[in-house]
Amino acid sequence: MISAARQETLMAVILITGGARSGKSTRAEARARSFPGQPVYIATAEALDTEMEARIATHRARRGTDWIEREVPLDLVPALVATDDGGARLVDCLTLWLSNLMHAQRDWEGGVKALAGALPRLKSPVVLVTNEVGLGIVPDNALARSFRDAAGIMNQTIAAAADEVEFVVAGLPMKLK
Amino acid sequence: MISAARQETLMAVILITGGARSGKSTRAEARARSFPGQPVYIATAEALDTEMEARIATHRARRGTDWIEREVPLDLVPALVATDDGGARLVDCLTLWLSNLMHAQRDWEGGVKALAGALPRLKSPVVLVTNEVGLGIVPDNALARSFRDAAGIMNQTIAAAADEVEFVVAGLPMKLK
Amino acid sequence: MISAARQETLMAVILITGGARSGKSTRAEARARSFPGQPVYIATAEALDTEMEARIATHRARRGTDWIEREVPLDLVPALVATDDGGARLVDCLTLWLSNLMHAQRDWEGGVKALAGALPRLKSPVVLVTNEVGLGIVPDNALARSFRDAAGIMNQTIAAAADEVEFVVAGLPMKLK
Numbered sequence: 106m107i108s109a110a111r112q113e114t115l116m117a118v119i120l121i122t123g124g125a126r127s128g129k130s131t132r133a134e135a136r137a138r139s140f141p142g143q144p145v146y147i148a149t150a151e152a153l154d155t156e157m158e159a160r161i162a163t164h165r166a167r168r169g170t171d172w173i174e175r176e177v178p179l180d181l182v183p184a185l186v187a188t189d190d191g192g193a194r195l196v197d198c199l200t201l202w203l204s205n206l207m208h209a210q211r212d213w214e215g216g217v218k219a220l221a222g223a224l225p226r227l228k229s230p231v232v233l234v235t236n237e238v239g240l241g242i243v244p245d246n247a248l249a250r251s252f253r254d255a256a257g258i259m260n261q262t263i264a265a266a267a268d269e270v271e272f273v274v275a276g277l278p279m280k281l282k
Numbered sequence: 283m284i285s286a287a288r289q290e291t292l293m294a295v296i297l298i299t300g301g302a303r304s305g306k307s308t309r310a311e312a313r314a315r316s317f318p319g320q321p322v323y324i325a326t327a328e329a330l331d332t333e334m335e336a337r338i339a340t341h342r343a344r345r346g347t348d349w350i351e352r353e354v355p356l357d358l359v360p361a362l363v364a365t366d367d368g369g370a371r372l373v374d375c376l377t378l379w380l381s382n383l384m385h386a387q388r389d390w391e392g393g394v395k396a397l398a399g400a401l402p403r404l405k406s407p408v409v410l411v412t413n414e415v416g417l418g419i420v421p422d423n424a425l426a427r428s429f430r431d432a433a434g435i436m437n438q439t440i441a442a443a444a445d446e447v448e449f450v451v452a453g454l455p456m457k458l459k
Numbered sequence: 460m461i462s463a464a465r466q467e468t469l470m471a472v473i474l475i476t477g478g479a480r481s482g483k484s485t486r487a488e489a490r491a492r493s494f495p496g497q498p499v500y501i502a503t504a505e506a507l508d509t510e511m512e513a514r515i516a517t518h519r520a521r522r523g524t525d526w527i528e529r530e531v532p533l534d535l536v537p538a539l540v541a542t543d544d545g546g547a548r549l550v551d552c553l554t555l556w557l558s559n560l561m562h563a564q565r566d567w568e569g570g571v572k573a574l575a576g577a578l579p580r581l582k583s584p585v586v587l588v589t590n591e592v593g594l595g596i597v598p599d600n601a602l603a604r605s606f607r608d609a610a611g612i613m614n615q616t617i618a619a620a621a622d623e624v625e626f627v628v629a630g631l632p633m634k635l636k
Contacts (some may be wrong), residue, residue, distance in 0.1 A: 121450055124593030126611020241303030241418020241595020242426050245409020249596050264452035272451050275476055275618035275624050277635040281454040299629055416478030418595020419603050434480020441629035449628050458631040
């Protein structure tokens with residue numbers, strides 16, 4: 106028999122949002138580690154340039170070596186299903202995943218809906234990191250405007266499917282849901 | 283005799299702020315619909331280009347057809363006074379109104395003060411949508427900097443005059459006042 | 460004998476963060492004035508151009524003339540130590556201080572760590588103003604990206620060292636810590 110508390114733990118979907126360098130990843134790592142089992146780090150970043158390589162190395166140094174690591178730039182739902190038998194998965198981050206879908210000419214709206222639909226059916230916990238990008242001045246170019254629109258729609262859609270949502274400012278989480 | 287609770291409902295001025303595509307309008311529509319009477323949609327947008335036309339069409343499709351609709355790019359206070367005899371008014375949005383005032387060479391500071399002064403004297407509820415635009419990097423050009431300063435001053439001024447203020451992130455409201 | 464409440468008051472380190480024109484400075488002035496003694500205004504801004512001159516004049520007009528004023532673009536820790544014998548110090552703002560350190564080719568990371576280390580050892584209260592700059596779209600140029608990364612790291616570091624942290628939106632504070 107699984108207790109109600111244990112059941113709740115197994116089903117947790119947690120979305121952590123915030124600005125650049127707000128402490129989102131550190132917070133998400135702490136949340137993922139709080140679950141039993143070996144945590145799985147699902148990186149949506151690919152080391153395509155030196156700036157990105159440095160950022161990935163910083164994250165890895167902080168996280169430690171006890172994580173299972175996966176690089177998943179595009180096919181997030183299959184990766185979550187394939188790792189759905191152990192510790193919590195940390196997906197870092199959805200904003201870059203969205204950008205990858207767009208660059209690969211994939212149907213990002215379909216992808217976001219499929220993720221939102223898959224999350225409640227997973228057995229092991231998932232902690233998802235995303236970015237708030239819509240609180241600055243309206244960008245000059247149409248591409249940046251449509252990206253921030255897409256990111257806002259994605260964040261709303263995933264937040265609606267999540268059990269918990271936190272907004273991190275200066276390393277400090279505010280509970281939104 | 284009108285009960286205290288009913289009286290409070292009739293006099294509500296609610297400001298909904300947040301980033302682009304944060305779910306502000308959806309939240310504001312729900313708040314406006316919660317009041318008795320036919321709701322009035324006061325659009326500050328004019329359909330001047332195809333990007334704006336598409337955005338207006340999306341909002342209208344979501345809202346449904348049971349709203350009274352007004353296009354009011356500039357003269358917000360007269361429009362609020364003229365519709366002050368029924369359901370709630372939803373003003374979407376103040377940031378665009380501010381931009382319209384500036385483009386029309388109007389006195390925006392006087393306009394904002396006049397709106398803040400008029401709001402507490404209205405009988406029917408008003409739900410106002412605005413944008414946070416000051417949480418990104420300092421813009422390169424002076425015009426963008428002065429717009430974001432003006433938007434910040436407007437938001438502070440209207441928030442001070444409002445009965446309730448909510449900050450929406452990822453579709454989830456945080457109560458500020 | 461100093462009561463526990465008085466002791467707490469004397470040791471307060473308060474960080475006020477928010478966007479441009481969000482009402483951070485007004486809030487910080489109110490917090491600084493709430494402590495006994497003559498408040499000290501530590502400006503990190505230098506009046507190098509007319510836009511900055513106008514901004515400084517606006518702040519001064521609002522604040523009133525009963526403040527001790529210091530212009531401290533770089534050496535914040537010595538200035539805090541030198542004024543640590545009376546009323547609260549208001550530092551406005553850390554984001555500009557960070558920018559000054561970078562322009563002067565100083566070690567900004569060392570400077571931020573030194574400030575975080577010094578704050579808990581001060582006897583008189585300190586209210587620090589900072590900006591959230593990481594909630595817009597990713598900036599085009601690498602310099603702006605590294606500045607917003609540095610600002611985010613600074614805000615996390617100082618928030619961790621502060622007794623209280625507030626996030627101000629539309630003039631209304633949210634308590635983060």
